[in-house]
Amino acid sequence: MPQLSGSGEPLRVHDSASGTVRTVQPQSPARLYVCGITPYDATHLGHAATYLTFDLLQRVWLDGHLDVVYVQNVTDVDEPLLERAARDGVHWEDLAAREIDLFRQDMEALRILAPAHYVGAVEGIPEDVDSIRSLLANGAAYRIPVSAAEGAVQAQAQDVYLDLSGQPTFGEVSHLSRAQMLEVFGERGGDPDRQGKRDALDPLLWRAAREDEPSWPGESLGAGRPGWHIECSTIALTYLGMRFDVQGGGTDLIFPHHEMSAVQATALTGEQPFARAYVHQAMVGYQGEKMSKSKGNLVLVSALLRDGVDPMVIRLALLAHHYRTPWEWTDQDLVAAAQRWSAWLVAASQADETEEVSDLETRTVQQIRARLADDLDAPGAVAAVDAWAAAATAGLPVSRAVPSAVDALLGLDLLS
Numbered sequence: 001m002p003q004l005s006g007s008g009e010p011l012r013v014h015d016s017a018s019g020t021v022r023t024v025q026p027q028s029p030a031r032l033y034v035c036g037i038t039p040y041d042a043t044h045l046g047h048a049a050t051y052l053t054f055d056l057l058q059r060v061w062l063d064g065h066l067d068v069v070y071v072q073n074v075t076d077v078d079e080p081l082l083e084r085a086a087r088d089g090v091h092w093e094d095l096a097a098r099e100i101d102l103f104r105q106d107m108e109a110l111r112i113l114a115p116a117h118y119v120g121a122v123e124g125i126p127e128d129v130d131s132i133r134s135l136l137a138n139g140a141a142y143r144i145p146v147s148a149a150e151g152a153v154q155a156q157a158q159d160v161y162l163d164l165s166g167q168p169t170f171g172e173v174s175h176l177s178r179a180q181m182l183e184v185f186g187e188r189g190g191d192p193d194r195q196g197k198r199d200a201l202d203p204l205l206w207r208a209a210r211e212d213e214p215s216w217p218g219e220s221l222g223a224g225r226p227g228w229h230i231e232c233s234t235i236a237l238t239y240l241g242m243r244f245d246v247q248g249g250g251t252d253l254i255f256p257h258h259e260m261s262a263v264q265a266t267a268l269t270g271e272q273p274f275a276r277a278y279v280h281q282a283m284v285g286y287q288g289e290k291m292s293k294s295k296g297n298l299v300l301v302s303a304l305l306r307d308g309v310d311p312m313v314i315r316l317a318l319l320a321h322h323y324r325t326p327w328e329w330t331d332q333d334l335v336a337a338a339q340r341w342s343a344w345l346v347a348a349s350q351a352d353e354t355e356e357v358s359d360l361e362t363r364t365v366q367q368i369r370a371r372l373a374d375d376l377d378a379p380g381a382v383a384a385v386d387a388w389a390a391a392a393t394a395g396l397p398v399s400r401a402v403p404s405a406v407d408a409l410l411g412l413d414l415l416s
């Protein structure tokens with residue numbers, strides 16, 4: 001990211017755990033963990049909105065002269081991925097590799113700054129095994145036998161679950177009631193009906209190897225694979241440690257995923273909080289429903305790019321919506337963004353190499369900074385650029401000041 005002169009303001013963001021908008025003023029390096037994709041049907045516009053939100057967050061921090069350690073996982077082995085691979089008759093590893101590749105191309109096209117660490121669930125399995133063994137050793141986890149009739153491939157196979165009754169911090173991320181938790185747990189990867197669990201909500205830590213499922217050595221756990229949430233607890237602890245600055249993802253990850261990731265990390269370390277702030281992107285709808293793989297109503301970034309849509313227009317279309325406001329994608333979003341982008345390009349094309357920066361330009365840069373620092377108000381920042389573009393088109397002399405700020409802070413390339 002190009003460094004601008006001066007410095008941005010301290011970032012304020014909405015923290016789902018406390019329910020407040022508050023200043024996140026980290027020590028350098030600032031530490032960010034964003035939950036990555038499960039690599040199938042990537043990258044739909046709901047994903048793109050999420051990674052764009054945290055891209056803005058990283059840019060605000062960088063503009064404030066902080067170093068940033070940004071970690072993102074990719075859930076490259078999980079139930080939904082295996083199901084999709086089976087449905088399509090492809091090997092799950094090939095499906096994952098293809099979709100990860102596509103995801104990275106989409107992110108690059110949208111000019112989303114890459115994380116410092118992009119970690120696959122599979123490569124994190126040895127650390128997961130260590131974590132789960134230590135949870136068993138300190139009595140925080142328990143085993144449930146799996147019989148051959150249930151598909152176990154090893155004798156004395158056992159699944160492992162976290163015992164939530166020993167975790168007083170459980171609930172502190174989502175603040176949902178037990179009834180609300182039970183309502184969504186099953187839909188979002190949980191297994192409330194599994195026989196032998198001490199509590200319906202206890203999260204799976206280790207799934208013993210089953211027939212026709214991939215598995216890895218688990219030392220004393222036996223062969224198997226980790227549950228979804230322990231993957232993120234362990235990767236975050238490995239690369240960031242406890243009390244990192246921001247945990248990010250879509251609002252559909254608040255429970256159970258972020259709740260369980262946090263409680264597991266606390267069970268492992270005896271410390272809290274897992275993250276200092278939990279920041280969540282609202283859902284993007286399409287044709288009347290949340291855009292989701294399970295509903296199949298997806299608009300893919302790669303499909304738009306294939307149709308010849310300028311990736312900067314896609315980015316600008318997403319920036320027109322505040323990250324905390326649920327919204328629905330329509331064709332009009334692209335039309336409006338394309339018009340706006342043309343107007344900005346016309347304004348920027350008048351830029352010369354002059355060092356002379358007008359008051360309006362200085363004010364516009366300040367406004368972009370101020371709007372983003374105030375809970376990532378991208379629409380507010382876009383409106384400031386609109387006002388500058390209108391003035392430029394009306395004859396105001398144009399330097400490179402605003403295009404440079406649009407590049408650095410909004411990630412849009414007006415000058416090439």
Ligand code: ZN
Nearest residue numbers: 035036232257
């Ligand atoms: Zn995660």
